[in-house]
């Protein structure tokens with residue numbers, strides 16, 4: 001079977017890898033001995049701390065800064081990776097931003113920003129990094145979407161739309177790339193205990209948790225488990241799927 005190389009010979013790029021779900025994903029792959037690229041936007045220190053933890057597991061690690069709102073910076077990131085010999089076999093499009101508020105109050109700038117970082121960032125990274133996967137006849141693209149991209153959420157209309165777009169992008173690109181041995185899937189979490197939920201106070205978080213059959217938020221590492229499974233060389237027949245780890249919230 002083409003491309004069935006062990007993880008230890010593979011490279012993963014995790015966007016938004018300096019914290020939250022992305023950091024858990026990076027560390028999970030580092031434990032398996034993969035070469036790990038940690039992309040970050042704001043905090044060099046946070047990215048270095050995740051890199052240090054990954055290196056403690058024996059992984060070869062690179063950190064790279066880029067604003068996914070800028071095609072120029074994404075191209076520069078791709079070039080830096082190539083120069084250092086980090087050619088991703090696995091791309092985890094994890095970086096994203098949320099937005100909370102009634103649609104009647106949403107500005108055009110807010111709409112553009114949520115679409116650009118979540119949806120356009122996923123498009124640009126996939127487009128730039130898939131070429132080498134296609135030529136190798138092997139690759140895994142895993143997009144971090146959201147439960148709201150499946151069901152929609154009140155007061156999160158633009159975020160739900162962006163994540164719904166990622167789901168459609170995932171299904172369509174999976175069909176385009178399947179003949180090349182590249183799988184494309186999306187992980188659509190429910191509520192996960194990360195900085196993204198820091199806008200909610202403890203009482204609000206408790207109210208959200210009470211709606212979830214599992215009675216709690218997911219830990220980032222529980223999302224990393226699914227990303228890991230989809231990245232496995234042996235998961236090559238799973239493509240175009242939107243899988244939602246959500247504690248039974250949406251079945």
Ligand code: NAD
Nearest residue numbers: 016020021041067068094095096146189191192194195196
């Ligand atoms: P987080 O806020 O900790 O992580 C978001 C990451 O995206 C950060 O590393 C941030 O630096 C990066 N990012 C934001 N804007 C960027 C930009 N312009 N350029 C480059 N990077 C940028 O939150 P998280 O929960 O770890 O989020 C990770 C992913 O999971 C996101 O796509 C989010 O939408 C998705 N998600 C989160 C939850 C949740 O409950 N936390 C639920 C469903 C989906």
